[in-house]
Amino acid sequence: MVPTEMMPRWISRVLLGLILLLMCGGAPGDVFSSEVVIRSDHQFAFARQFLDRGDYPAAAAEFERFRYFFPDDPRGDEALYLIGFCRLREGRHDEARTLFGRLVNEGADPSLAARAMFMAGESYYEEGRMEEASAVFEEVVRRYPGLEIKNAALYRLGWVDLRRDQWEEASASFEGVSPESPLYGRAGLLAGESLKGPELPWKEPSTAGVLAAVLPGAGHAYVGRWKDGLVALLLNGVFIWAAVEAFDSDQDVLGGILAFLEVGWYSGNIYSAVNAAHKYNRKVRDDFRKGLDERLDLRLFTGGGGAVGLGVSWRF
Known part of the structure; x- marks a missing residue:
């Protein structure tokens, strides 16, 4: 048997540790294992x-x-x-x-x-x-x-x-x-x-359409969109004037092309006026609801103490 003092120091330490572990009734795997309990x-x-x-x-x-x-x-x-x-x-x-x-x-x-x-x-x-x-x-x-x-x-x-x-x-x-x-x-x-x-406030879409048909731009003015109304008036006016001048100058082909384009601008002016009235009405009502929503709508919330549910914001 090799005397302990002749063994390398690290071997003697390992042997001593194993002897102590066995004396305590443990196994090598127990030193490295642990169990996590989740409650x-x-x-x-x-x-x-x-x-x-x-x-x-x-x-x-x-x-x-x-x-x-x-x-x-x-x-x-x-x-x-x-x-x-x-x-x-x-x-x-x-x-x-x-x-x-x-x-x-x-x-x-x-x-x-x-x-x-x-x-x-x-x-x-x-x-x-x-x-x-x-x-x-x-x-x-x-x-x-x-x-x-x-x-x-x-x-x-x-x-x-x-x-x-x-x-x-x-x-x-x-x-x-x-x-x-x-x-x-x-x-x-x-x-x-x-x-x-x-x-x-309410703007009648049919009224906007009729006004735009009578005078391009008038439908937009009816719903308060003055800039769009002015653009529609000038654009349609220019095309009508150009078409009339072309026919007066016996340039029937050019006049026909300009008249065809004007029909498109004129129809678009009517459609745009009707659409503008719908947008006006929708915005007025959305703004009205938004003013109420920001103060008095239900809110989903989470809070301390386990609270999860509904609340009401209350601001002035």
Whole structure:
């Protein structure tokens, strides 16, 4: 046997370490192995951190991981709702509706199912699909009359009607909000504001077209677009004058070409005037709605303490 003092120092250290390890009942692999235990509370909180920061793809991935590792956790439906919320904020509306639909159709808690149905309607609203949005919000009102989400649905129905220029219907929807709801005061204000819609300035497109036909440029002037009206008047005037001069000079071919071009400019002047009237009306109403929207529209929000849902901005 080789005396210890004759061994290289590193070999003796390795042997000594192995002897101590065996004396303690361990195995070499135990020194390098460890087990990570993920608790459901920690995983849910970890996902919430991404949600609160607005990192919706990461939050959705972590909530999906939560549902995979903890399929029996009672917060599974809530996690599914939050995944749908993340997809909605990402603009992935079809996917969000699929997830919300699962909660509505698979027996989730009524309060959560009601919120999920509302969010499905919200996804249509964000896409500008007012008919589908209206149908979903009406179903929320019908199916969940005893929950606060009914008032949010009525509030949103009012906005759907505002965006469709259905002023009286919008006012009626806002008036349907319960006095006990936090939305009641804002809804009452919007009910009154909605009735101002029919009084907004309006330019009749047919009138603009007739004026443009009688005198090129007059239709544009009618809707306040004076510069466009002046250009239309001068352009048509020049072509008419040039065509007349060509015919007077027996240049029939040139006169015919100029007359043909003038017909195009003249028709374009009428079409442009009608289109300008439509744009004027749309802008007036969009500006009216925007003024209300910036103060009183519903907002999706995430907040501390697990809050995820709807709120109302309130600015003067």
